[in-house]
Amino acid sequence: MLFFIIRRLFQAAIIMVIVSLLVFFMMRLLPGDPILLLVTSNQKAEFTEQQIEILRHEYGLDKPIIVQYIDWMGGVLRGDLGISILNKTRVGPEMTKRFFISIHLGLLSFIIGNLVGIPLGVIAAVRRATWIDSVVTVLSNIGITVPNFWFGMILIYIFGLHFRLLPTMGYTSPVTDFWLNTRQLIMPLACLSLFPIAGTARQTRSSMLEVMNQDYIRTAWSKGLKERVVVLKHALKNGMIPVITLSGMQLSMIIGGQVLIEMVFNIPGMGRLLVTSVSNQDYPYVQGIILLIAAVVVFVNLLVDFTYGWLDPRIRYD
Numbered sequence: 001m002l003f004f005i006i007r008r009l010f011q012a013a014i015i016m017v018i019v020s021l022l023v024f025f026m027m028r029l030l031p032g033d034p035i036l037l038l039v040t041s042n043q044k045a046e047f048t049e050q051q052i053e054i055l056r057h058e059y060g061l062d063k064p065i066i067v068q069y070i071d072w073m074g075g076v077l078r079g080d081l082g083i084s085i086l087n088k089t090r091v092g093p094e095m096t097k098r099f100f101i102s103i104h105l106g107l108l109s110f111i112i113g114n115l116v117g118i119p120l121g122v123i124a125a126v127r128r129a130t131w132i133d134s135v136v137t138v139l140s141n142i143g144i145t146v147p148n149f150w151f152g153m154i155l156i157y158i159f160g161l162h163f164r165l166l167p168t169m170g171y172t173s174p175v176t177d178f179w180l181n182t183r184q185l186i187m188p189l190a191c192l193s194l195f196p197i198a199g200t201a202r203q204t205r206s207s208m209l210e211v212m213n214q215d216y217i218r219t220a221w222s223k224g225l226k227e228r229v230v231v232l233k234h235a236l237k238n239g240m241i242p243v244i245t246l247s248g249m250q251l252s253m254i255i256g257g258q259v260l261i262e263m264v265f266n267i268p269g270m271g272r273l274l275v276t277s278v279s280n281q282d283y284p285y286v287q288g289i290i291l292l293i294a295a296v297v298v299f300v301n302l303l304v305d306f307t308y309g310w311l312d313p314r315i316r317y318d
Contacts, residue, residue: 008305012298019294020076020287024069027283034085034281035061059085072287082284086277091284095270095292099255101171102262102269106254109189113196114247120197121204121243125212126231136201143198148191149260155187156264169266188265192258196250203246207239214238241308248304252297256289 035056056062060071075082081091124136160168167184174181211217212235220230259271270289277285 008302012302015298016291016294020073020291021069023287023290024072025065027281027286028065030281032281034283035059037281038085059083072284076288076291081288084282084284086280086282091288095273095285095288098268098270098273099292101267102255102258102271104174105185105188105192105261105267105269106258108185109192109196109258110247110251110254112189112193113200113250116193117197117200118204118243120201121206122208122231122236124201124205125208126227128209133205136205140198140202140205143194144202146194148194149264151194152187152191152261152264155190159187171267171269184265188261188267191261191264199246199250200243204239204243207242208235211235211239244304244307248300252300255296256293 035052038055039052053062060068063071072082079092081095083089084091084094087094120136120140124133127133156168159166166186167180168187170184172180172184208231217230217235220234225234255270256274257271258269259275261267262269262272263275270292273285274289276282277289
């Protein structure tokens with residue numbers, strides 16, 4: 001186990017270095033100049049070439065690209081993600097604020113998706129070929145195919161504009177106003193939970209159907225065990241590995257995978273910040289966010305690997 005952990009940590013470090021190289025150099029390959037974007041079209045006539053070069057020197061963009069990368073990585077290792085070119089503010093504090101907003105929204109949708117999707121999949125598998133199975137299957141197919149941003153606009157029209165029951169946009173900290181925060185998150189959570197519920201339900205149903213045909217399940221039935229014991233103790237745990245894999249993919253996307261919903265509901269999360277920063281070529285923000293997303297993905301994959309061993313003792317890490 002120790003060797004496995006050391007090997008995975010070494011692989012994670014290599015992945016993070018590769019990601020940092022890719023995002024750093026690919027941002028420099030994009031057409032345009034962030035300094036010229038900073039100097040608006042009206043101001044551009046007032047700035048001389050010398051003043052523009054001074055700005056470029058201030059942000060270190062006049063250095064060789066290799067030196068820029070080394071300086072940036074040195075700052076990252078010290079916990080300094082740099083200064084925004086557009087806003088002239090430190091990247092770290094703003095990313096921390098947006099990070100907790102995205103985590104709040106993403107984790108809630110992840111929890112809802114699993115708490116609802118897994119029981120629905122289990123019930124559909126146990127009651128195969130009944131009306132319950134048909135309803136769950138149809139709703140799961142609809143949930144997978146419906147675009148969440150389109151569903152969000154429908155919810156805004158019905159509950160926000162027509163009935164005026166819920167606020168249509170914005171985010172308020174639950175510490176500041178818990179009730180307002182709850183009302184603001186109902187529609188975004190409904191949109192973000194739609195695909196996790198549908199996908200988890202389908203995957204759970206498929207896995208359970210496969211497990212329910214195994215010999216040890218038939219043996220458990222022949223011993224006269226109750227249905228609840230057979231399903232929950234013997235079948236569910238062994239059928240959860242594909243579901244855990246899917247859940248890991250969903251969990252790794254909670255930072256940057258909700259861009260459309262944040263844009264539709266005007267939520268100041270990490271996804272929206274990433275889109276804005278890319279369009280403005282704000283290098284420090286884009287580099288910091290991509291690096292954070294990569295770190296989350298690596299951590300979640302490591303967590304999923306350990307969960308495999310807990311679910312199925314036959315899996316070894318030697």
